[in-house]
Amino acid sequence: MNRLFVLVGPSAAGKTLISNFIVNRDISRFDKILNKADLETQKLMIENFKKAKTLLYKKEFKKVITSTSRCPRENEFQGVDYYFYTKQEFEEKILENKFLEYVQNFGNYYGTSFTSIKESIEESHGIIVIDDDGARKLKETFKNQVVTIYLDVSIKTMEARMKGRNESLESYKARVENLKIINYKKEADYIIDANERIDLVILDIVDIMN
Known part of the structure; x- marks a missing residue:
């Protein structure tokens, strides 16, 4: 049975970057992080990324591509x-019942379509980044086929990473204040310490997937 692995956690926990690596095995996405590290740490990180790729050998994962009305970064x-839509286009799809779930955060819509979920697990394992409410609905709908992984990150780490994104002060404040998702930790199948370096976090997640 193909599994759907669900990554849940606060902003700046590294969920999107990790899911993209699991699917594409592309180390170049970490160039900015590697360039900030000293040479010895760079070497260790690259070795860990390669180890993760080896452990994932012959395992295929397809990303459940979610939809949003926000602009691409x-x-x-x-x-x-993502599937990027205008606000009007997104609202039309809501009326057509195209989404398993959707939310509106910080003035933008985010949602998961039934079509995208089914496509991801028909021929391989699936992986998705989603909020706590979405994770609950996926569990309710797909039962034991869904494995939820909570990426636990401290407020201090979250603040430091978000400052590095150069996001607007208003968005930064809104995200830090919106910590409801932390309550989902006790419901998740697995909890990962996402304060660690991202290569170590990926190895922990790969262990779960194996």
């Missing part, structure tokens, strides 16, 4: 990171 692409 730098290096985000349509149909790869």
Whole structure:
């Protein structure tokens, strides 16, 4: 039976970056992080990324691509990171019952379509980044086929990473204040310490997947 692995956690826990690596095994996505590390740490991180790729050998994962009405960030692409819609287009799809779940955060819609979920687990394992309410609905709908992994990150780490994104002060404050998702930790199947370096977090997640 193909599994759907669900990554849940606060902003800046590394969920999207990790899910993209699991699917694409592309180490180049970590260039900015590697460039900030000293040479010895870079070497260790690259070795761990390669180890994760080896452990994932012959295991295929397809990302459940979620939808949003927000604008793409730098290096985000349509149909790869999200399906990007205008607010009006998104609201039309809501009326057509295209989504398993959707929410409105910080003025933008986020949702998961039934079509995207089914496509991800028909021929391989699936992986999705979603909020706590979405994770609950996936569990209710797909039962034991769903494995939820909570990426636990401290407020201090979250603040430091979000400052590095150069997001607006208003968005930064809103995200820090919206910590409801932390309550989901006790419901998750697994909890990962996401305060660690991202290569170590990935190895922990790969262990669960194996």
